[in-house]
Amino acid sequence: MTVAETLAAHTAEVPDFPKAGVLFKDFNPLFAAPAAFAEVLEDIAGRWRGQVDVVAGVEARGFILGAPLAQRMDIGFVPIRKVGKLPGETVSCEYDLEYGSAVVEVAADAFADAHRVLLVDDVLATGGTAAAACELIERAGGRIAGIEMLLELRFLAGRDKLDGYVVNAIQVD
Ligand SMILES: O=P(O)(O)OC[C@H]1O[C@H](OP(=O)(O)OP(=O)(O)O)[C@H](O)[C@@H]1O
Numbered sequence: 001m002t003v004a005e006t007l008a009a010h011t012a013e014v015p016d017f018p019k020a021g022v023l024f025k026d027f028n029p030l031f032a033a034p035a036a037f038a039e040v041l042e043d044i045a046g047r048w049r050g051q052v053d054v055v056a057g058v059e060a061r062g063f064i065l066g067a068p069l070a071q072r073m074d075i076g077f078v079p080i081r082k083v084g085k086l087p088g089e090t091v092s093c094e095y096d097l098e099y100g101s102a103v104v105e106v107a108a109d110a111f112a113d114a115h116r117v118l119l120v121d122d123v124l125a126t127g128g129t130a131a132a133a134c135e136l137i138e139r140a141g142g143r144i145a146g147i148e149m150l151l152e153l154r155f156l157a158g159r160d161k162l163d164g165y166v167v168n169a170i171q172v173d
């Protein structure tokens, strides 16, 4: 089985969630299957081991992926959180996503010692979340080496908001 086949076999599709017209990609089956989850994480780790200093992930599903990925690569993990959750000085950014809008924040000194950042999340939809995360990482002093998403919803053209970045994702229509 390829990684794409493993992922497809462990992804549920939920129509009209969280609102009418959205086909929600649910990765809970993947997170519940340790061998398949390890295969997907190792595929990403194998592309970046030794080339990045830190993994950053966006709340919440970026945490589920990013923390074990960082451990596997023997580097640290930085959480990018929804507004109001982080103590201390932060930088923040408001953005729109496929089914709403939100504000994300990161600690202002999060990337002071680690400059090459791998940004990880589950779905690239409109790209609003990823573009906001990139802006935050750079404002906090990080340099984005690459972006890894499990799935890219091609019809929403999120990649267009990430011009100039290396973006790896399995594309679906
Ligand atoms: O490309 P976009 O249109 O910005 O959408 C992608 C984002 O939407 C989902 O997160 P969500 O905000 O639903 O948060 P969650 O992980 O807490 O469920 C997903 O995990 C991505 O972060």
Ligand SMILES: Nc1ncnc2[nH]cnc12
Pocket: 022, 023, 024, 025, 026, 097, 098, 099, 123, 125, 126, 153
């Ligand atoms: N269709 C979708 N499925 C899962 N997460 C998403 N985030 C934005 N759009 C999504």
